[in-house]
Amino acid sequence: MAVAAEGSRRRRIGTIAADPRLRSFLLQLALLLLVVWLGWAFFDNARQNLANQKIATGFGFLSETAGFGVSQSLIPFAESSTYGRAFVVGLLNTLLVSGLGVVFATILGFAVGIARMSSNVLLARLAGAYVETLRNLPLLFQILFWYLAVLGTLPSPRASEPVLGSIYFTSRGILMPRLVLESGSAFVFAALALAIVAIVLLWQRTGRGGGVAATLIKGLASLALIVILPAIAFVAAGAPISLDLPELKGFNFVGGLRVNPEFLALLFALSTYTASFIAEIVRAGFLAVPRGQTEAAASLGLRRASTLRLIIAPQAMRLIVPPLTSQYLNLTKNSSLAAAIGYPDFFYVFAGTTLNQTGQAIEIIAVTMAVYLAISLVTSLLMNWYNRAVALKGA
Amino acid sequence: MNGAGRSYVRAAFAPVEPPPPAHGNAMSRFAASLFATPLNFAMTALSVGMILLIVPPFLDFMIFDATWHGTSRADCLPNAGACWPFIKAKFGQFVYGFYPIDERWRPNLAFALGAALLTPLLIPSAPFKWLNSVLFFGVYPVVAFVLLTGGNLDLRNFFLGRFIDWQAAAGFGLAAGLRWTFWVDFFASAFVLTTLVLAGTMLLGASLRTAFVSCVTLFASLGALLLAVDLDFGLRSVETHAWGGFLVTMVVAMTGIVVSLPLGILLALGRRSELPVVRFLSIVFIEFWRGVPVITVLFFATYMLPLFLPSGVSFDTLLRALIGVALFSAAYMAEVVRGGLQSIPRGQYEAASALGLGYWRTMSTVILPQALALVVPGIVNNFIGLFKDTTLVLIVAIFDLLGQLRASFSDPNWATPVTLYTGFAFAGIVYFVCCFAMSRYALFVERRVNVAGRR
Numbered sequence: 001m002a003v004a005a006e007g008s009r010r011r012r013i014g015t016i017a018a019d020p021r022l023r024s025f026l027l028q029l030a031l032l033l034l035v036v037w038l039g040w041a042f043f044d045n046a047r048q049n050l051a052n053q054k055i056a057t058g059f060g061f062l063s064e065t066a067g068f069g070v071s072q073s074l075i076p077f078a079e080s081s082t083y084g085r086a087f088v089v090g091l092l093n094t095l096l097v098s099g100l101g102v103v104f105a106t107i108l109g110f111a112v113g114i115a116r117m118s119s120n121v122l123l124a125r126l127a128g129a130y131v132e133t134l135r136n137l138p139l140l141f142q143i144l145f146w147y148l149a150v151l152g153t154l155p156s157p158r159a160s161e162p163v164l165g166s167i168y169f170t171s172r173g174i175l176m177p178r179l180v181l182e183s184g185s186a187f188v189f190a191a192l193a194l195a196i197v198a199i200v201l202l203w204q205r206t207g208r209g210g211g212v213a214a215t216l217i218k219g220l221a222s223l224a225l226i227v228i229l230p231a232i233a234f235v236a237a238g239a240p241i242s243l244d245l246p247e248l249k250g251f252n253f254v255g256g257l258r259v260n261p262e263f264l265a266l267l268f269a270l271s272t273y274t275a276s277f278i279a280e281i282v283r284a285g286f287l288a289v290p291r292g293q294t295e296a297a298a299s300l301g302l303r304r305a306s307t308l309r310l311i312i313a314p315q316a317m318r319l320i321v322p323p324l325t326s327q328y329l330n331l332t333k334n335s336s337l338a339a340a341i342g343y344p345d346f347f348y349v350f351a352g353t354t355l356n357q358t359g360q361a362i363e364i365i366a367v368t369m370a371v372y373l374a375i376s377l378v379t380s381l382l383m384n385w386y387n388r389a390v391a392l393k394g395a
Numbered sequence: 396m397n398g399a400g401r402s403y404v405r406a407a408f409a410p411v412e413p414p415p416p417a418h419g420n421a422m423s424r425f426a427a428s429l430f431a432t433p434l435n436f437a438m439t440a441l442s443v444g445m446i447l448l449i450v451p452p453f454l455d456f457m458i459f460d461a462t463w464h465g466t467s468r469a470d471c472l473p474n475a476g477a478c479w480p481f482i483k484a485k486f487g488q489f490v491y492g493f494y495p496i497d498e499r500w501r502p503n504l505a506f507a508l509g510a511a512l513l514t515p516l517l518i519p520s521a522p523f524k525w526l527n528s529v530l531f532f533g534v535y536p537v538v539a540f541v542l543l544t545g546g547n548l549d550l551r552n553f554f555l556g557r558f559i560d561w562q563a564a565a566g567f568g569l570a571a572g573l574r575w576t577f578w579v580d581f582f583a584s585a586f587v588l589t590t591l592v593l594a595g596t597m598l599l600g601a602s603l604r605t606a607f608v609s610c611v612t613l614f615a616s617l618g619a620l621l622l623a624v625d626l627d628f629g630l631r632s633v634e635t636h637a638w639g640g641f642l643v644t645m646v647v648a649m650t651g652i653v654v655s656l657p658l659g660i661l662l663a664l665g666r667r668s669e670l671p672v673v674r675f676l677s678i679v680f681i682e683f684w685r686g687v688p689v690i691t692v693l694f695f696a697t698y699m700l701p702l703f704l705p706s707g708v709s710f711d712t713l714l715r716a717l718i719g720v721a722l723f724s725a726a727y728m729a730e731v732v733r734g735g736l737q738s739i740p741r742g743q744y745e746a747a748s749a750l751g752l753g754y755w756r757t758m759s760t761v762i763l764p765q766a767l768a769l770v771v772p773g774i775v776n777n778f779i780g781l782f783k784d785t786t787l788v789l790i791v792a793i794f795d796l797l798g799q800l801r802a803s804f805s806d807p808n809w810a811t812p813v814t815l816y817t818g819f820a821f822a823g824i825v826y827f828v829c830c831f832a833m834s835r836y837a838l839f840v841e842r843r844v845n846v847a848g849r850r
Contacts, residue, residue, distance in 0.1 A: 028672035035676065042703040047700045119428050120435050122442040136830035137823055138783035141797055145823075147814050148804070333688035339790050351694055361698040369687045369695070376686045 046362060053359075061358045068353055070344040072260050082209065083354050090349030091371065097266055098332040098347060104271035104332060106324075109278025116283050127279065134276035140337055147265035147341045154261075156215060157252050162350055166245045168253065174264065176245035184240035190194035191233035194323075197223045262343035266335065272329045278324065285320035286312060317390050325383035329376050334373070412705045439577035442545050456813075457820060468811050472689070477817040481809045488799050489821070492639015498631060505539045509649065517831045517836065519843060533616075536653050537623050539712070540775055543646070545632035551575050581621065585614040585633055635713040639794040647720055647785040647795065652778055653723040659728025660767075664758060666729065668735055677729070684726035689784050693719040697791045716788050724781050731773040735766035769844055775837035 050057055062084035069079050074092045077085060115127035134142070152171060154160070160170040168175040189209065199222040234241065248258025289312050297307040336347035351368045355361060420566060429439045466716070471478035478537070491499055512531040515521040589610040596606040638646070665677030684692060696719030698787025701709060710718075739762050747757040767774075790796035801823045803813060 024670050026705065028670050031676065032672055045705050046702045049706050051704055086490065118438065120438045120442070121425060122446075123438045126445060127443050132831065132834075133827070134829045136834065138778075138786040138797070138826055140786040140789070141819075141822060142827060144797065144801065145819050148801075149819050153815070200763050336688040336690050337787070337790075347688070352693065355694075355698065362702060365691065365695050365699045369683075369691050372688055372691060373683070373686045 003026045009016070050362075055359050055361075057360070057363070059363060061360060061363075063356075066354070066357075068357070069340075070349060071288060072344055083358070086349050086354060087346075090285060091346060091348035093344055093349075094332075094335055094338075094346040094375075097263065097270065097338070097343070098335045101267055101270040101274065101331050102337065103326050104267070105274035105278055105327070108271060108275035109327075110282050112275060113279035113282030113286070117286060118278060129278045131279050134273055135280075139269060139273050139334055140340055143265055143269040143337055143341060147261065149266075151261040151265050166256070168246060170253075171261070172252065172258070173261045174259045175253050175256045177246070178244040178255070180242045180244045182240040184237035184244075187233045187237045188230050188241060191229040192226070193231040197230075198225050260343070262338070262341050265341060266338050266343050266345075270331055270334060273334075275325055275328050277330075279322055281323045281327065282316075285316040288319050289315045314390070318387075321383065321387045321390060325380055325387070328383065329379055332375055332379065333372060399492075407606070415689065429706035456816065462718045465673065468809050468814075471809075471811045471813060473774075477820055478809070479801075479817065481811075481817055483652035484809065485799075485803050485806075486811060488803065489640045489796060491642050492794055492799060493637045493672055494633060494639070495631070501542045501633075503631070503817045505542045508538065509535060509645075519795045519840070521759065532653050532656065536649070537620055539646075539649070541628065541630070543632040543633065543638070543642075544635070545628075546624050547627040547630070547632065550574065550621060550625045553577060553580040554588070573622075577625070581618060585610075585618070589614065605739055617706065635711050638713065641796045641801045643788065643793060643795040643798075644782075644785045646713070646789055647717065648778070649784045651719045651720045651724040651785075653830070655728040655781075656774070658721070658725035658733050659678055660763065662725060663732035663736055665833035666733055681729050684723045689723055690787050690790055691808050692723045693787060693791050695719060697758060698720070712791070713793055716791055716793055719786075720781075720785075724777075727777055727780070728774070731770050731777050732766065734773060736762065736770055739766050772837040772841040772844065775833055779833045779837075782833070783826070796825065 063082050065079075066081055066083045067079055068084045070077055070086070070087075070089055072093060073089045074096065075085075075089060077089050108127055112127045112130055115123050116131065118127070130344045151173075154169050154171045154285045157168070157170045157172055161166045162168055166175075166177055200219060202221065202225075206214075244255050244257075246253045246258070263340045293311055293315065294307060302310065335345055338345035339348045342348065347368060351364055358364070397515065399686070429438050430436070456476045458476070460474055461604065462471045462474045462476065462478050462480060465471060465478075465480040466484075467480075468482060470477075487496070487499075491502055494502060512527065516524070516527050516531055520528070553600060589607070592606055592610050594605060596603055662677050662681055665673045668674050668677070691775055693716055696715045700715060700718065743761055743765070744800065747761040785795055786797045788795050789801070794802060800818045804818060
């Protein structure tokens, strides 16, 4: 009897391990406890360490005076500005370089990707060589190459010769004429916008056809609209827009618009590097559209260009958009490599200089990560929305 | 059968017709592709122009105008081409950083061992894959660690040592670099912990034998590892801040691959797990590290992590960077492995389940071998990315190949107009050759996998 009783008890206890639900519950509970304990240990250690090293906590530093200057800023920034403003300056610079980088990388990437599929062997091979070279070199290497070996070896401001009148390529950056907008310039831009709207309407309303003569007349009318309307506004508003030309004074230039070499190096490297990945995505997307589609379009009598525009491209885009999104995200994240050459992007200004000065590593790195996560999230939301728009309806 | 009665069936082969003109020989097709239409002609002209713009100056710089022999900058000044003596003079620094010259055989041996273990692992038909993987992922990192640092870590406390002061009880004792108090602590701890686990197992009613074997295996391998790093092999200790150049590049890349593969597999399994807590934690971990720039991960590991650890625990800079690399490379690897797991048909899981295999046995003997074979190209491509990302450590002041290169530019002894370009040309070739070779290998495996899949 005793043996039987013990046997049943063992089976009862044994069911704890044998019952999958209970077992998985215990496992997860243990894991959760471990994570909570780890988190608490981190928190506790951090509190002690910060107290020992007398590092301030919290986000009060954001309203303190930064005391450093930045070489490029879209909004006014001085040494007396706060860390909070430096944060905004850096963020804007990151968005600027990523935004422009995305545009250039897309254009270049599509051009190279399409060139790779060209029936022209030479062009296809050349595009292939571009992709293989750029993809197989580290991005940081390329940034440093552009910065040190290309832009860094341009002539000094005094030795530089003007190109196209008053554009100077110097080791301190590229100088070009700057548009000076005075009050009233809004009228000119409004006139320009009006002209564009009028042209779009003109072409939409009159429709296609009408022969060469009609097209020619419409073209001339458009040209007249886009030139004359802003010109009238320009004169009427009393010439509110003027050019500020760069001038050499002493060792450096004054006036004009100066584009920093750091910015240019980063933009070049990011665009050309990402373009090599986009080219491959584009090629894969176009090659994935079955040949039958081209043949069907040809048998319907569509021309090659129309086939590409109406049949192939829309189908290819469905395959291209998702990986393209991740390339845009990569470009944005990679813009943080600005730190290596001192372009005042968000990472350099905030996780670099601000961290150095305040020493509040936890807050600053957490915020930096959160900002990049937020940018990633917003980009992927936008691209998902676009992806839904181009995806198969009802599928 | 009586085909002769049907007049419309040909009795003999039709004569072979000449190919249409558009499909002539290779030469004429080639010519047609280049000059068929005005647009094509313009494209050809553009391409030829670009090639002329790039290739001759490149060759001139690299070969024809280059300086090949010499010992100082004076030899390079007269020539417009690359200054190869600069690379020759700096080669040691580019490869080893400031690793002591007499000790350079150690990194060399580590490189050679790594190559000897990695090559058969990469050849699909080479035998002993399992043993080879264990050697490469388990034994090699320890050997390389001892070789490069010199080992002899002087371990003091294991686990119980936190609660019992063995040293006060027994005084110091040091033999062959081993502190016997540590080893008493280790064995005592192993015994106590194994007993605890066995008690827990008994309480839950699970298999005692499995638990015992797992504990013994775990502590035996841990002991072997600790013994290897604790023993005094008579190697001079080399601090990691003396390391540099290609050595650091390889150390970072190797750590990334060795840590990320097992961790990435676990995370990928976790992400596809049926346990909600495990799945949630895996997703958070993966998406977090993938969503932030790599350099913030390095900053996290360098500046933030030390604050999270108990005061007094401090790591060296390289180790911190390695932790950062391990974190993000595991997250990236997890996504690659997940792709493989998703492509395994449900029937495989069901078949394994029907055979009575448990979760771990299903995964390790049925699912993972198939999934991993499928994702080898993805793993290699991931590794190319990791290899390129190793350059980022220069931002946290660790001098890898690119860092050494940049530092070498400021050497006044080699200040010439071409030093900059020469350095970039050299490093560019090194990076390109490594990455290009890996990408070709990935392509090769991909074709193999595709062929095997079609069979």
